[in-house]
Amino acid sequence: MEIDEETLYVLALSKIEKIGPIKGKNLVAYLGSAKEVFSSSKSNLEKIPKIGPLLAKKIKDKTTLCNAEKEIIQAEKMGISMLNFYHKNYPNRIKQINSSPLILYKKGQFELQPKISISIVGTRKPSAYGKKQVENFIDEISPYKPQIVSGLAYGIDIHAHRMALKYDLPTVAVLAHGLDTIYPSAHSKTATDMLKNNGGLISEFALQSKVDRENFPKRNRLIAGYCDALFVAETAKKGGSMITANLAFDYDRAVFALPGKITDKNSHGYHQLINQNKAFLYEDMQHFVEEMQFEDRSKSTVKKEPKNKLQKEILDLFDQNPTWSLNEIVVKLDKKPNEISAEILKMEIDNLLNSAPGNKYNLA
Secondary structure, three states: OOOOHHHHHHHHHHOOOOOOHHHHHHHHHHHOOHHHHHHOOHHHHHOOOOOHHHHHHHHOOOHHHHHHHHHHHHHHHOOOEEEEOOOOOOOHHHHOOOOOOOEEEEEOOOOOOOOOEEEEEEOOOOOHHHHHHHHHHHHHHHHHOOEEEEOOOOOHHHHHHHHHHHOOOOEEEEOOOOOOOOOOHHHHHHHHHHHHOOOEEEEOOOOOOOOOOOHHHHHHHHHHHOOOEEEEEOOOOOOHHHHHHHHHHHOOOEEEEOOOOOOOHHHHHHHHHHHOOOOEEOOOHHHHHHHHOHHHHHOOOOOOOOOOHHHHHHHHHOOOOOEEEHHHHHHHHOOOHHHHHHHHHHHHHOOOEEEEOOOEEEEO
């Protein structure tokens, strides 16, 4: 098999202990490419801020590249592909996260840039009410053909995946271990069904990675990032669902919380989110669709033309990602904030752009 050179070097970089996503991206930015990181001399590497002799030595260790090549070959045999951070198909929603992984492992033929992506999380011990509300939510959102994202865990997670399958929606599980195994094993059949229905599995963890407790918060940040909206169905004040919800809020994703009984501890978490103004109270699908402006996204309209060069540059960004914040547009185009905000206002008036929750914009 022919190995993609860029993926090989980015994978090798991701495997070096003490070089996480942020430091790895800084190294690539400093030297120009992941290949250049490995081509640089030890003395040059030592001069780079926060590298030093120990990390420089690890980078120059020839076994690093060799092990990366072996893993790519092994993954290919198992039907697992890899996406490096610099590849055009790397999910834009995840790329927006500051700590987005250098490498994503993917299994399945699902859309990496879905038009609409909704994550669903909740307790591992849901009530009949919670499960029924998740099914109702998925049933009612199904005409918009979203991708449903969760974590394949017991409780709300696996129920969300199964309900997505029931209503013929693609569903993706973000795992906290390597894609060569399924955890919990009791959910293997559901995972297989997901793969057959244009869904799949995604992870930042290498093959043969164990199911370690510290992996789950890392997994949760991808669930929080890989969506337009997060639906929280039953959660106590502590746990993975609350971590995910708070991360989604930090990432400017819209968070919706299902109301519950005040006497039920699995209502306390999402009531707290609502009280802290971190989540919308989920009332019904009409409210959800209006807040997310999904009706506008699904309308088939003639493409409107920009009025000047800057408007065209702004619109071109939406070919890469369906949603952008003002700050992201400013950084991408290297323009002054007041210049961009003034132009965006004109584009809203001309019905070229719509404002979205979280101070973001999408195409009208």
